Amino acid sequence: MNIRNITDGISYVGVNDRTTHRFEALWPLPAGVSYNSYIVKGSSKTALIDGVEISECDKLLSNIREIAGTEAPDYLVINHMEPDHSGSIKVLRSFFPEMTIVGNAKTLEMVKGFYGIEDNLLKVADNDTIALGGLTLTFKLTPMVHWPETMMTYVNERNVLFSGDGFGCFGAINGGVIDNETDVEYYIPEMYRYYSNIVGKYGVFVQKALAKLKDLKIDYICSTHGPVWHDEVKRIGGIYDKLSRYEAETGVVIVYGSMYGNTEEMAEAIASRLAEKGIKNIRVHNASYSHLSYILSDIFRYKGLIIGAPTYSNTLYPPIESVMQAIKTRELKNRVVATFGSYTWAPQAVKRINSVLEEAKMLTPDMVSVEAKQAPSAKTLADCAALADSVASQLLS
Known part of the structure; x- marks a missing residue:
């Protein structure tokens, strides 16, 4: 189990998929892929950030219990509704019926459309916040990176950005979760491939998202695929900036x-x-x-x-x-x-x-x-x- 403490109050509880042959039934996964999920635990409330693909949900539940014990998350924050992340929503809701699902207006439309869930939802807009007790979630809407509902979540007190598919890459997590624990160069080509395959059409929207993030102090980028970026935050941001401007x-x-x-x-x-x-x-x-x-x-x-x-x-x-x-x-x-x-x-x-x-x-x-x-x-x-x-x-x- 790749459970890691990232920084005070924030843990990685994601899973690896080493058996799916093609991402979106299109793109080869010779090195697998990770579906990254995180727990943010304040003094009064706990938030689960993003889910996983449905076939890996048992592993996610096990990881959540390892961190939170019998305590249920108060919130499930959905940064991106693509089913490789949202596929676990119905299962998570069945295990945690009191958990509030958090998303923007377009997200919650998709929650209903994909999974038929209409109750215990919390709609958020750009720059809205949720206080967890000592830790605060701030929501940044980043539409079309690379679906219309995509957003990112920032923890003000820890300078941590949960970026959804932004800054992600193919390749399962090979033990080390944070970039300083692993071979970063192994993942860089897979970032180029991920961007060009999945996000490439939306360069203008990536640029808008980068502009929205430019004044944030970011010590960790926690995407939904690939390692957590810490030492390499500046480099990874630069790669995305360059790719989204179609520079080469x-x-x-x-x-x-x-x-x-x-x-x-x-x-x-x-x-x-x-x-x-x-x-x-x-x-x-x-x-x-x-x-x-x-x-x-x-x-x-x-x-x-x-x-x-x-x-x-x-x-x-x-x-x-x-x-x-x-x-x-x-x-x-x-x-x-x-x-x-x-x-x-x-x-x-x-x-x-x-x-x-x-x-x-x-x-x-x-x-x-x-x-x-x-x-x-x-x-x-x-x-x-x-x-x-x-x-x-x-x-x-």
């Missing part, structure tokens, strides 16, 4: 599809030339093999984006079509882009890729496209080198 590191992601190796040959030529030009962070993804989760993570992390595909049934090769839709959905910005492709008789692939980029407002006057008819010729490969030169020049200037 110097590097290039090459995403391609290839049926018989012709488009792949172009991708390899581009990657080789980028390395010659001094680009070290190069990530190459064959979209038929790399999961979209990892492709998106790299696309959010690095500034250069080169996309290639063959024409398929007079349209775009399906794995790349999925990538393009995901990029468009997430409203990606501020990238140095280029495109390439191949065809046998109908030159559609590059045209289709560029059309999506135009819809996404990602085309630039400097963008280079290269297309091969049948197999790439020596001229085609020279054009691929020129494409790489253009991207490298823009990144390194």
Whole structure:
């Protein structure tokens, strides 16, 4: 049981899930995921902050009893209603029938809609407070990070922020709960992947949330997934700030599809030339093999984006079509882009890729496209080198 005292009056009572194969039935979980729940115990009242996924509810109940004994929580604060956190609400209410469920107006609508619960609810608004006796909960509404009801809860006296899915990451808790107890670098790539997969579309709302939090002194960030951030608070906040402004590191992601190796040959030529030009962070993804989760993570992390595909049934090769839709959905910005492709008789692939980029407002006057008819010729490969030169020049200037 990963029960930890975080600071005076605040404990971690979350659980690990090492068996669910895909988060939201979409995103791979090779290292599992944690569902984080917390207890805030004042001198007169106790609050449980967030629940867990329904299949892990027995573990949560056991952890609560380990901390609170036979005493029931007075409040259940719901920062986010997605069922990986709220799935346990009905079970918790059955064990603690007098426990008041706390949420904003949109939250309580969802409590009714998902679970049919309409009694013993407390509606809170932005900056409302609940006194627990020596500890005070202050609520900060942060809509669309990443559902419309999301909010965060701040404990004034301990400088602790319960951030819901904000600042979270994939990966189960491996013993250490607070960042200074564990290998932080293990979780950083999983934070990029979590953000790009789950939150990526909502950068403007993340920025609004960060603005709302900027005057708070925060010693601990307690999210609903991943470690509790303490030593790394500034770094983690910086990563979220950068990602939500669609800023990225110097590097290039090459995403391609290839049926018989012709488009792949172009991708390899581009990657080789980028390395010659001094680009070290190069990530190459064959979209038929790399999961979209990892492709998106790299696309959010690095500034250069080169996309290639063959024409398929007079349209775009399906794995790349999925990538393009995901990029468009997430409203990606501020990238140095280029495109390439191949065809046998109908030159559609590059045209289709560029059309999506135009819809996404990602085309630039400097963008280079290269297309091969049948197999790439020596001229085609020279054009691929020129494409790489253009991207490298823009990144390194």
